[in-house]
Amino acid sequence: MSFWVMFRLLTYREGKKMSKQQQHWEKTRMLLFVTLAIWFVFSIGIFFFGAEMEASSIRPLGYPLSYYMTCQGSLGIFVILIFWFANRQEKIDEEFGYTEREDD
Amino acid sequence: MFKGKFIDNLPKIYGTYTGGFIVFIILMAIAEQAGMSAKLIGIFFVAFTVLIYALIGYLSRTMQTDAYYVAGRQVPTVFNGMATAADWMSGASFVAMAGGIYFKGYGYMALLVGWTGGYVLVASLLAPYLRKFGCYTVPDFIGTRYGGNMARLSAVIVLTVASFTYVTAQINATGTIASVALDIPFEIAVYVGLASILMCSMLGGMRAVTWTQVAQYIVLIIAYLLPVFWISNKMGAGVFPHFMLADEVARIAELEAQFGLGEVKNSAADLKQVPKGLAGITKAHSEVNTTPWKFISLAVCMMAGTASLPHVMMRYFTTPSVKAARRSVGWSLFFIFLLYSSAPMLATLSKLSLMDPNLATGIIGKSITEVQAIDWYQNWNQANLMFVSDFNGNGTLELNEFFMGGKAVVLATPEIAGLPYVISGLVAAGGMAAAMSTADGLVLAISNALSHDIYYKMINPRAETAKRLIVARVLLVLIGFAGATIAALEIQGILGSVIWAFDFAMSGLFFPLVLGVWWKRANAQGAVAGMLGGLIAGSAYLIAVRSGYPGFWGVTQLTFGIVGSLVSLVLMVVVSLMTKAPDAATQRMVDEVRIPSGKAILGKQH
Numbered sequence: 001m002s003f004w005v006m007f008r009l010l011t012y013r014e015g016k017k018m019s020k021q022q023q024h025w026e027k028t029r030m031l032l033f034v035t036l037a038i039w040f041v042f043s044i045g046i047f048f049f050g051a052e053m054e055a056s057s058i059r060p061l062g063y064p065l066s067y068y069m070t071c072q073g074s075l076g077i078f079v080i081l082i083f084w085f086a087n088r089q090e091k092i093d094e095e096f097g098y099t100e101r102e103d104d
Numbered sequence: 105m106f107k108g109k110f111i112d113n114l115p116k117i118y119g120t121y122t123g124g125f126i127v128f129i130i131l132m133a134i135a136e137q138a139g140m141s142a143k144l145i146g147i148f149f150v151a152f153t154v155l156i157y158a159l160i161g162y163l164s165r166t167m168q169t170d171a172y173y174v175a176g177r178q179v180p181t182v183f184n185g186m187a188t189a190a191d192w193m194s195g196a197s198f199v200a201m202a203g204g205i206y207f208k209g210y211g212y213m214a215l216l217v218g219w220t221g222g223y224v225l226v227a228s229l230l231a232p233y234l235r236k237f238g239c240y241t242v243p244d245f246i247g248t249r250y251g252g253n254m255a256r257l258s259a260v261i262v263l264t265v266a267s268f269t270y271v272t273a274q275i276n277a278t279g280t281i282a283s284v285a286l287d288i289p290f291e292i293a294v295y296v297g298l299a300s301i302l303m304c305s306m307l308g309g310m311r312a313v314t315w316t317q318v319a320q321y322i323v324l325i326i327a328y329l330l331p332v333f334w335i336s337n338k339m340g341a342g343v344f345p346h347f348m349l350a351d352e353v354a355r356i357a358e359l360e361a362q363f364g365l366g367e368v369k370n371s372a373a374d375l376k377q378v379p380k381g382l383a384g385i386t387k388a389h390s391e392v393n394t395t396p397w398k399f400i401s402l403a404v405c406m407m408a409g410t411a412s413l414p415h416v417m418m419r420y421f422t423t424p425s426v427k428a429a430r431r432s433v434g435w436s437l438f439f440i441f442l443l444y445s446s447a448p449m450l451a452t453l454s455k456l457s458l459m460d461p462n463l464a465t466g467i468i469g470k471s472i473t474e475v476q477a478i479d480w481y482q483n484w485n486q487a488n489l490m491f492v493s494d495f496n497g498n499g500t501l502e503l504n505e506f507f508m509g510g511k512a513v514v515l516a517t518p519e520i521a522g523l524p525y526v527i528s529g530l531v532a533a534g535g536m537a538a539a540m541s542t543a544d545g546l547v548l549a550i551s552n553a554l555s556h557d558i559y560y561k562m563i564n565p566r567a568e569t570a571k572r573l574i575v576a577r578v579l580l581v582l583i584g585f586a587g588a589t590i591a592a593l594e595i596q597g598i599l600g601s602v603i604w605a606f607d608f609a610m611s612g613l614f615f616p617l618v619l620g621v622w623w624k625r626a627n628a629q630g631a632v633a634g635m636l637g638g639l640i641a642g643s644a645y646l647i648a649v650r651s652g653y654p655g656f657w658g659v660t661q662l663t664f665g666i667v668g669s670l671v672s673l674v675l676m677v678v679v680s681l682m683t684k685a686p687d688a689a690t691q692r693m694v695d696e697v698r699i700p701s702g703k704a705i706l707g708k709q710h
Contacts, residue, residue, distance in 0.1 A: 021695060021698075021699065024698075024699065025698055028698070031228075032228050032229070035224065035228045036224075036228065039221060039224040039225070039228075042221070043217055043218075043221035043224075043403060043407060044400050044403065044404065047214075047217070047396055047399050047400050047403065048396045048400070049396075050210070050392040050394075050396055050399065051392050053392070054391065054392045059350070061347050061348075061350055062350025062351065062354075063349075063350045063353060063390075064353070064390055066210065066390075066392050067210070067353065067390040067448075070210065070213035070214075070216060070217055070448075071213070071216070071445060071448040071449075072346065072445050074217050074220070074221065075216065075217070075220045075441050075444055075445055076441065076445070078220050078221055078223060078224050078437060078441075079220075079434065079437050079438050079441050081224055082223060082224060082227045082433055082434040082437055083431070083434040085224075085227060085228055085430075086227065086427075086430040086431050086433075086434055089232075089430060090427060090430075093427075093699070093700050093701070096699075097701075098699040098700050098701045099427070099700065099701060100425045100426060100427060100700050100701050
């Protein structure tokens with residue numbers, strides 16, 4: 001998935017003059033890219049190094065790092081990541097005046 | 105007591121409900137002290153909670169399409185989070201997950217990571233955009249975005265295959281719990297479970313399911329967390345187990361070495377004596393015991409599957425706004441996190457209480473006759489969930505001579521740790537809530553797709569509201585019965601079917617959904633090729649592997665979604681590029697979906 005995003009980002013041709021909506025989408029897409037990059041690290045990336053994590057001297061709350069990440073670490077990071085993402089996206093929508101009216 | 109609008113009173117209503125449930129638990133505890141039998145307590149717990157759900161289902165009855173399909177789009181963020189968590193956490197999460205961790209350790213945790221990480225994809229790639237679209241069902245989005253009945257029909261096919269695989273497992277779980285708690289045969293219990301599920305969903309559709317799911321979440325989370333905290337405190341392991349079990353994890357590793365884990369292999373003849381479905385401890389508790397690719401491929405499948413399962417996605421159609429849909433995903437994952445982060449702790453406590461000779465409950469190293477005389481051993485041995493046998497004839501119970509069923513970790517640990525029976529009754533009610541809430545969501549997802557997308561959109565677009573909703577309910581009952589009938593056959597274990605459902609959903613729907621929002625060039629031909637091609641490729645791979653084909657890239661029958669979704673992606677891109685680009689109206693529609701403000705693509709009533 002993220003390869004596709006990267007591909008799209010790399011091949012994106014920046015127009016001379018972007019409309020308000022294009023700029024909004026550009027920022028939204030950048031946010032998606034950052035969010036998926038963090039997601040990739042904690043859902044896939046670190047598990048390439050299971051054995052290294054286990055041997056690591058970093059032991060959160062005393063648990064082996066590999067054990068901790070699968071039990072709490074990655075899970076908790078996902079929760080925080082989604083709220084962070086939602087906040088950032090709301091800011092972007094506000095900036096371009098795309099916030100919903102309450103009665104929508 | 106509750107003045108004003110129902111929605112404004114939600115915190116009060118569910119606060120009262122939670123208080124009432126706690127009072128009920130206390131009353132049961134008093135009744136137990138007064139001599140009420142364990143069996144009667146179990147019946148009270150399951151019957152009382154199921155009746156409450158049925159009452160909520162009845163009170164939420166409706167004859168309006170937008171209430172029936174999307175709960176009137178007024179479910180507040182946090183409550184939708186709770187409902188999604190209940191919708192999501194099935195009998196498998198509640199009953200089987202801690203057991204899986206107990207037996208398989210690190211390798212199994214890929215499911216934990218996958219089943220939570222998927223929500224990041226839901227929040228960032230799909231949920232807000234589908235909410236903006238204003239659809240009633242997932243095929244509704246596919247059908248409108250790509251245009252044409254073929255795309256709509258393909259989406260319905262994938263949805264039905266994935267959700268139906270899933271729902272049989274859930275009805276099976278409700279049947280198992282009902283049969284144990286109410287002490288009736290499984291074949292009948294399955295239909296008792298089905299009747300409870302239908303009572304919650306038939307009269308009020310999504311609206312009824314939403315409000316029962318919130319009630320079910322409250323029951324299941326209390327039922328899961330209370331024993332974990334209680335056992336941890338009773339064992340002196342820590343007041344707050346999640347942060348304080350490091351010593352216990354280390355102690356298990358120490359005991360594993362002391363008891364010679366994996367040194368003695370049981371002979372095939374010995375293993376024949378062990379009842380089907382029970383397993384011994386063969387994997388280290390906290391060691392990294394699998395290859396990175398095995399772990400990652402399973403996690404990837406569960407994550408992509410999460411983002412493609414329609415019963416989850418449709419929960420985000422019920423929020424009042426796009427912004428609320430996005431935040432609601434965060435709350436969903438938070439409520440799921442509460443249970444998922446507790447499962448490994450329960451597995452740790454359970455294992456330690458059985459293994460540690462310093463604890464009164466430890467059985468490894470004791471004499472076989474002594475263990476066989478323990479009350480709880482006899483109970484769970486009778487229920488076919490525990491077994492010991494003196495393979496080496498030395499009279500003591502060795503680590504390799506003790507066998508347990510995966511469900512026992514959740515169901516039996518309270519009793520082993522010496523908690524009062526009222527807790528076991530509570531756990532049964534929690535398991536029932538978990539299985540019922542998921543089954544409700546799934547049955548509704550299938551019947552809504554058939555009634556809205558097939559009947560209304562394709563067969564009879566002029567049908568009146570009343571007729572549409574009657575068709576929807578008839579289909580709901582039919583799907584339920586079909587599911588129960590297959591569940592009664594017990595073809596595949598609960599967890600196996602659940603994992604397959606994720607792979608099916610991922611094979612057929614992941615890329616068509618994601619590219620529908622993120623790639624304007626995607627067209628109907630590409631989407632149809634992607635959905636059907638992905639589903640067929642995934643299924644073919646599954647069948648091939650099941651019939652002895654060794655497979656490639658280390659893709660197993662649990663991760664066949666990788667093959668399916670890759671085929672789906674390639675077909676979708678290639679076929680889209682080979683055929684005509686979507687027309688200007690469709691392109692404008694995609695632009696419109698990408699901004700939160702403005703009107704929904706599909707009107708309020710459609």
